[in-house]
Structures are given as structure tokens and as C-alpha cells.
Amino acid sequence: MRGNPAIAANGATVVLREDAGKTIIEAHGDWTIDTIGRVDAPIRQVEASVEPDKIVIDLSHLGRLDTSGAYMLGRATRRCGIPDGDFHYIGEHPTARRLIEEIRQRTQVCPPETPPGFGFGNALGRIGAGLEAALSETVETIGFFGQTITTGLRTLVRPSSFRLTSAIWAMEEVGVNAMPIVAVLSFFIGSVVAYMGANLLADFGFAIFSVELIGISVLREFAVLITAILLAGRSDSAFTASIGAMKMQQEIDAMRVLGLDPFEVLVLPRVVACVLMAPLLTFAAMITGIFGGMLVAWSAQDISPAVFIARIHSELDWSHFWVGMSKAPVFGLVVAIIGCRQGMKVAGDVESLGRRVTASVVQSIFIVIVIEALFAMMYLELGI
Incomplete structure (x- = not known):
């Protein structure tokens, strides 16, 4: 078992550990909009380096939780095919799982916008989009x-x-x-x-x-x-x-x-x-x-x-x-x-x-x- 704590005097704290091939995110303290900034980097490290189906969130030591904290915790398992499965959670918390699932359903991750091109195909695409917009305006x-x-x-x-x-x-x-x-x-x-x-x-x-x-x-x-x-x-x-x-x-x-x-x-x-x-x-x-x-x-x-x-x-x-x-x-x-x-x-x-x-x-x-x-x-x- 290996620990990697991100420690703060007050507020949110996260401990990353491995157990039986799983990476466990152990959340401590209050995960609110005022405190979660300090734990953003460890969560992003887990997202980038661990398969989403091998991530487990430990809710045993979690305190207060708002929508910002729920979004950050749920972000780690969002890429999994079953992001809200029971195998992603251990420990108990009165509202955490319900709030994480609710936030995930009401948010959508958008891919970064691609810069506009200047080729002939892109020009035709813009002309077509303009004609479609004009037709929609006329109908409305x-x-x-x-x-x-x-x-x-x-x-x-x-x-x-x-x-x-x-x-x-x-x-x-x-x-x-x-x-x-x-x-x-x-x-x-x-x-x-x-x-x-x-x-x-x-x-x-x-x-x-x-x-x-x-x-x-x-x-x-x-x-x-x-x-x-x-x-x-x-x-x-x-x-x-x-x-x-x-x-x-x-x-x-x-x-x-x-x-x-x-x-x-x-x-x-x-x-x-x-x-x-x-x-x-x-x-x-x-x-x-x-x-x-x-x-x-x-x-x-x-x-x-x-x-x-x-x-x-x-x-x-x-x-x-x-x-x-x-x-x-x-x-x-x-x-x-x-x-x-x-x-x-x-x-x-x-x-x-x-x-x-x-x-x-x-x-x-x-x-x-x-x-x-x-x-x-x-x-x-x-x-x-």
C-alpha cells in the first residue's frame, strides 16, 4: 500500500493509494468550492495515468460536499463505461454518491473547439451553415x-x-x-x-x-x-x-x-x-x-x-x-x-x-x- 497525501490545514485533502490493482482516491475534509483548488492536481494526475475502471473513491472520511466538489470527484470516473457503478465506491456518505451522479447527468464535457480552416471545403461548409441559418430564420x-x-x-x-x-x-x-x-x-x-x-x-x-x-x-x-x-x-x-x-x-x-x-x-x-x-x-x-x-x-x-x-x-x-x-x-x-x-x-x-x-x-x-x-x-x- 502506498500513500501520497495532498495535505492542507483546513478543507479538502486527498490521499492516493493502491490496493489489489486499484487506485483509491481517499477524500478527507470538506470538498467545497473554496477548498478544492488544492486537490485539483492530484485528481488530474489520476485521470491521466490510471484506467477509469480501476479507480475507486473512498467516501469514508469525506465531510461537507457541494456541487463543485462532487464534479471534481466524479470527474475521475467519467471516462468509464459505467461511471456510477458500485465498484467505484467504498465507504458511506449520506449525499455524496447521489450528488456526484446528479452533477454528472447535468454536465457535459465538450471537446476543445477546432480553429476554423481556410480551405475550399471549409468555405462551402460556412456557406451551407449560412444558408441553413437563413432558411431557419425565414421559417421561424x-x-x-x-x-x-x-x-x-x-x-x-x-x-x-x-x-x-x-x-x-x-x-x-x-x-x-x-x-x-x-x-x-x-x-x-x-x-x-x-x-x-x-x-x-x-x-x-x-x-x-x-x-x-x-x-x-x-x-x-x-x-x-x-x-x-x-x-x-x-x-x-x-x-x-x-x-x-x-x-x-x-x-x-x-x-x-x-x-x-x-x-x-x-x-x-x-x-x-x-x-x-x-x-x-x-x-x-x-x-x-x-x-x-x-x-x-x-x-x-x-x-x-x-x-x-x-x-x-x-x-x-x-x-x-x-x-x-x-x-x-x-x-x-x-x-x-x-x-x-x-x-x-x-x-x-x-x-x-x-x-x-x-x-x-x-x-x-x-x-x-x-x-x-x-x-x-x-x-x-x-x-x-
């Missing part, structure tokens, strides 16, 4: 949209369950508070379009046609697109941040415990607010965009406001206005769905919140651009 977003629609239909059956106060608050945040930045940006977009018309059309003697250029571009495309992008950058991130903060503080779990549906309380009012306020913001963007173009046409091309307005009325069809307005509710719905879904996906840490806010804005802008292109092709085929 469609599922979230379906659940929101189901909640909305259920609310139509029971109108008293609709959170009117939350919806009005969201309308103020989405619409009223966003009006100044939408109006200012659209004003400058209209001005830029007018300057482009002044530079290009004046060379051919067609400066008057800059009125149609401003009107069609602002009414059909720029007003609604700028509104949607600003909603994605401003309101969408706010939705994700507010819902994500509630998720981190377990307020959403508390809602479910109280019998409240988070979709009914948090998601549906924001979706309704975006769908209703997006057309109003788009209309404001149209007015300010045309006004900015009119001022530039007046100053740069000497087209008076009276002539500008008269030509708008006489040459532009109402279809241009309705084309732009028809896109607004769709963009508002998309922005709200993505923002709320990303907020509901936030985990319990600030890093997750930051990633979800970024993903919310990026996904919203990307999908808005894609839908805008689909609308343009559809209206082109319909001749509208």
Missing part, C-alpha cells in the same frame, strides 16, 4: 407571422381583449414622434431629385419635365421607401429593445404565469400601430418631398410654385399616389413582425440583446428592399 418568421395573425383574428372575435392603450402609445412612438425626421429626410430627397432633373433635363431643353420626375419618383417610390427604412431603423430597433429587455427581466414569463398572452399584450398593439401609422407617415413624406422638389425647381429652374402645382395636377395620374400608399401597410407589417420577433428571441444577457437589435434592423431593411423590388415588378407587369 413565417411561423411568428402566422401566430400574430391568429391572435389578431381571436381579438376580432373578442374586441374587449384588444389593448387599446398600448396601441395608442405605440402609434405615438411610431407615428407622431417619427414625423419630424421622416418629413425632413423626404424634403431633402425631393430636393436631390429636383437637382438631378435640373442638371440632366435642362441640357436638352426639357426642364419642365422635372416636375413629372419629382412627382412620380416621390409618390411611387421614394416616400414610402424612406418611410419604411426609417421605421426599420428607428421603431423596429425600439420594439426589439423594449421586448428584449422585458424578456431579460423575465417579465414575459410572469405574463404567462398570470395567464396573459404576450402576443396579445406586446406584439399585436405594435403591429396595429405600424400598419396604421405607416400610410400616414408615407403621406407626410410625399407632401414634404414634393415641396422640397418644388422649392429647388423654383430656385434652380425658375419654375414657379403655381406652374409646378398646376402641372402636377394636370400631368400626373392618381395611380402614382395609390401605388405608393398601397405599399405602406405592407412595409409597416413587415417591420413590426421582425422587430417583435427578434425581441421575443432575446436570451438572458445584454450581448444577446445587442445581436438581436442589430439583426432586427438589418433584416427589416433587407426585406423592405426585396418587397419593394417585387412591388415594382408586379406593377410593371400590371401596367399601373
Whole structure:
């Protein structure tokens, strides 16, 4: 019999001895998180040099034991095919074996991460992982949209369950508070379009046609697109941040415990607010965009406001206005769905919140651009 003690004045102590071809780990003292650091090296030595089926743990002299100490003791036999077998233990302790088995079942040893490669196969692997992630995001977003629609239909059956106060608050945040930045940006977009018309059309003697250029571009495309992008950058991130903060503080779990549906309380009012306020913001963007173009046409091309307005009325069809307005509710719905879904996906840490806010804005802008292109092709085929 050979002893190899790791002695400490207080706390954990381990004695390693051999008996009948077995290596016995004899645990002494209290194995807690404050004391087990001094016995880590002997346990690792046994793990590296002894077959796991020949390791025996002696619990006769063990004192107090917490989860850290149980993990360290159980680590020695983890590689064995039967890590919790009776042949691994001698001596008695009221809780040690049960705690060691419980810790082993609830922990998983992960292999070290392999550094990323740079070969062609690794590049294909990363592309495939990205496509799989994109497909998963698409499926989950469609599922979230379906659940929101189901909640909305259920609310139509029971109108008293609709959170009117939350919806009005969201309308103020989405619409009223966003009006100044939408109006200012659209004003400058209209001005830029007018300057482009002044530079290009004046060379051919067609400066008057800059009125149609401003009107069609602002009414059909720029007003609604700028509104949607600003909603994605401003309101969408706010939705994700507010819902994500509630998720981190377990307020959403508390809602479910109280019998409240988070979709009914948090998601549906924001979706309704975006769908209703997006057309109003788009209309404001149209007015300010045309006004900015009119001022530039007046100053740069000497087209008076009276002539500008008269030509708008006489040459532009109402279809241009309705084309732009028809896109607004769709963009508002998309922005709200993505923002709320990303907020509901936030985990319990600030890093997750930051990633979800970024993903919310990026996904919203990307999908808005894609839908805008689909609308343009559809209206082109319909001749509208």
C-alpha cells in the first residue's frame, strides 16, 4: 500500500493509494468550492495515468460536499463505461454518491473547439451553415407571422381583449414622434431629385419635365421607401429593445404565469400601430418631398410654385399616389413582425440583446428592399 497525501490545514485533502490493482482516491475534509483548488492536481494526475475502471473513491472520511466538489470527484470516473457503478465506491456518505451522479447527468464535457480552416471545403461548409441559418430564420418568421395573425383574428372575435392603450402609445412612438425626421429626410430627397432633373433635363431643353420626375419618383417610390427604412431603423430597433429587455427581466414569463398572452399584450398593439401609422407617415413624406422638389425647381429652374402645382395636377395620374400608399401597410407589417420577433428571441444577457437589435434592423431593411423590388415588378407587369 502506498500513500501520497495532498495535505492542507483546513478543507479538502486527498490521499492516493493502491490496493489489489486499484487506485483509491481517499477524500478527507470538506470538498467545497473554496477548498478544492488544492486537490485539483492530484485528481488530474489520476485521470491521466490510471484506467477509469480501476479507480475507486473512498467516501469514508469525506465531510461537507457541494456541487463543485462532487464534479471534481466524479470527474475521475467519467471516462468509464459505467461511471456510477458500485465498484467505484467504498465507504458511506449520506449525499455524496447521489450528488456526484446528479452533477454528472447535468454536465457535459465538450471537446476543445477546432480553429476554423481556410480551405475550399471549409468555405462551402460556412456557406451551407449560412444558408441553413437563413432558411431557419425565414421559417421561424413565417411561423411568428402566422401566430400574430391568429391572435389578431381571436381579438376580432373578442374586441374587449384588444389593448387599446398600448396601441395608442405605440402609434405615438411610431407615428407622431417619427414625423419630424421622416418629413425632413423626404424634403431633402425631393430636393436631390429636383437637382438631378435640373442638371440632366435642362441640357436638352426639357426642364419642365422635372416636375413629372419629382412627382412620380416621390409618390411611387421614394416616400414610402424612406418611410419604411426609417421605421426599420428607428421603431423596429425600439420594439426589439423594449421586448428584449422585458424578456431579460423575465417579465414575459410572469405574463404567462398570470395567464396573459404576450402576443396579445406586446406584439399585436405594435403591429396595429405600424400598419396604421405607416400610410400616414408615407403621406407626410410625399407632401414634404414634393415641396422640397418644388422649392429647388423654383430656385434652380425658375419654375414657379403655381406652374409646378398646376402641372402636377394636370400631368400626373392618381395611380402614382395609390401605388405608393398601397405599399405602406405592407412595409409597416413587415417591420413590426421582425422587430417583435427578434425581441421575443432575446436570451438572458445584454450581448444577446445587442445581436438581436442589430439583426432586427438589418433584416427589416433587407426585406423592405426585396418587397419593394417585387412591388415594382408586379406593377410593371400590371401596367399601373
